[in-house]
Structure formats: C-alpha cells, structure tokens
Amino acid sequence: xxxxxIGTGRIGSTLARILVASGHEVLLANARGPQSIGPLLAxxxxxxxxxxxxxxxxxxxxxxxxxPFASVRGLLPPxxxxxxxLVDATNAFNGPGNPAEFGGRTSSELVAEWYPGARVVKxxxxxxxxxxxxxxxxxxxxxxxxxxxxxxxAKEIVAGIxxxxxxxPVDTGSLHAGALLQQPGGPLYNRPLTEAQAQxxxxx
Numbered sequence: 329x330x331x332x333x334i335g336t337g338r339i340g341s342t343l344a345r346i347l348v349a350s351g352h353e354v355l356l357a358n359a360r361g362p363q364s365i366g367p368l369l370a371x372x373x374x375x376x377x378x379x380x381x382x383x384x385x386x387x388x389x390x391x392x393x394x395x396p397f398a399s400v401r402g403l404l405p406p407x408x409x410x411x412x413x414l415v416d417a418t419n420a421f422n423g424p425g426n427p428a429e430f431g432g433r434t435s436s437e438l439v440a441e442w443y444p445g446a447r448v449v450k451x452x453x454x455x456x457x458x459x460x461x462x463x464x465x466x467x468x469x470x471x472x473x474x475x476x477x478x479x480x481x482a483k484e485i486v487a488g489i490x491x492x493x494x495x496x497p498v499d500t501g502s503l504h505a506g507a508l509l510q511q512p513g514g515p516l517y518n519r520p521l522t523e524a525q526a527q528x529x530x531x532x
Contacts, residue, residue, distance in 0.1 A: 330355055331489065332388030334381050334403065336365055339417070339457040340394035344368065346464060348375045350492045355388040357381040359399070382408060390415050390485060392452060397421070397428070397435055401442045410445035413482045417452040419512050427513035434507035436476070447482035450507040451475045451490070454517050463520070464494025472498040472526035474516055476506025496523035500530060 330353040333340050337358075344354045353375045356365050362378035369376050385391055385404045390413035393400060397420040420428035420435040430438060436450040454474060455463070463471045473490040475483045475497055487497030500506030500516070509516045509530075521529065 329353075329489075330388045332357070332384040332391040333394060334358070334384055334391065335394030336368060337394065339460070340392075341368055342457045342461045343392065343394065343417075343452065344372060344376060346461065346493050347489075348372045350464075350494075351375075352489070352492065353377075355379055355384050357384040359395070385409055385412070389413055390449075390482075390489070393418050393439070394452075400439055404443070406443050406446075409443050412446055413479075413485050414439070414443060414446040414448050415452060415486055416448055416450050416507075419453050419517075421512060427511065434504055435511055436503050436507040440503060447477070447479040448503060449475055449477040449479070449482050449486045450503060450510055451486050454510050455520065456518060459520055469522040469524065470494060470496040472496045472521050472523050474498050474500045474506070474510050474526070476500045476503055476510055478503050496526070498523065498526045498530065 331347055332355045333344055334357045336356055347354050356378045365378040381404055385408040392415040394417050397418040416436045416439045422428045440448040473495045475486050477483045490497040500509050508514055
C-alpha cells in the first residue's frame with residue numbers, strides 16, 4: 329500500500345518519516361511542487377517519491393490531507409478522489425487558537441461535501457507532531473489515534489495504518505459525532521490518551 333500525503337510541513341513530514349520507518353511507501357505533494365520536496369526525499373530514501381497533488385490522488389491510497397484547512401476546497405479534482413479513502417487530518421481555525429465554527433457541522437463534513445463520493449475519515453489530526461514522531465516506538469501502553477467516518481471499511485483501512493505506526497486505533501463514530509470530538513475545541517484534540525483511557529472516555 330502506498331500512502332499519499334498532501335502537505336509536507338512539520339506534521340506531514342513527520343507522518344512520512346514514521347510511515348517509511350514502518351515499511352510503507354509514501355507519495356508526497358505540496359503547493360510548491362515536487363522539486364521542493366527533494367531534501368525530504370533524500371532523507372526518506374527509495375520508499376518515498378514526490379508528485380503534484382492531482383498525481384498523488386491518482387496514484388496513491390489512502391490520501392492524507394495535511395494542509396491548512398483553507399486550502400482543502402479545490403485542492404484536488406473531485407472526480408479523482410471519488411470512491412477513494414480520503415483522510416482529513418486538517419484542523420480548522422479562525423485565527424491562532426480559535427477553532428472555526430460551521431453552524432453545528434464539522435469541518436470533515438464540509439470536506440465530504442467538497443469531494444462527493446470520497447470515503448472521508450477524520451484521523452491523524454489530534455496529536456502534536458513532536459509526539460507523533462516518537463510516541464509510536466515508546467515502550468508501554470500505546471497512545472490512541474482516532475478515526476471517525478461513515479464508511480466502516482475505510483475506517484478499518486486507516487486503523488490498520490495507525491496500528492502499523494505503533495498506535496492504538498480508536499473509533500469515535502460517525503463523521504459528524506466523531507469529528508466533533510476530534511476537531512479543535514473538541515475533548516480529544518491535542519490530548520494524548522492511552523488506548524484504555526480513550527476507550528473509557530468514549531464509553532462513559
């Protein structure tokens with residue numbers, strides 16, 4: 329399985345590193361073009377390659393969006409991601425530290441609206457990049473990464489990747505209810521929890 333990562337900032341680059349370390353291939357893209365990813369590719373080795381965003385959408389699955397939320401709409405041709413697993417790892421803010429409001433809807437529901445037919449899973453958005461970089465290889469109980477979505481098979485695919493990275497996949501429910509828990513302002517955002525703690529919190 330080759331995972332596409334769109335966005336090569338601190339969090340996207342970190343995800344690429346730990347995926348490659350776990351034996352995955354990655355295909356990377358950003359707004360500046362493949363040449364700008366050269367130094368990261370040199371670090372990652374032959375398991376990583378770069379392309380333009382639309383090419384990543386054609387050649388890799390799942391696709392992980394790790395760009396600013398304001399960049400998501402129009403980023404990809406919608407027809408290229410129809411029926412594809414699309415991981416929304418973005419976080420929507422109105423200014424520093426101020427979670428965006430969408431009239432009771434979640435930002436991930438908007439992503440699903442912008443990319444009709446895509447199998448959207450909210451995941452990989454709650455953990456700080458510095459924790460993500462090392463926590464999957466630490467001894468002891470695994471930390472949780474969450475999945476929310478309306479496509480159970482898509483969530484299973486993302487959960488398998490989370491497990492490969494050394495984390496515990498925890499299902500938070502539907503794209504609406506689960507994403508409310510995970511997005512900025514929600515109780516699971518930027519709150520490292522072990523698998524047992526996460527399961528206890530969700531079931532309480």
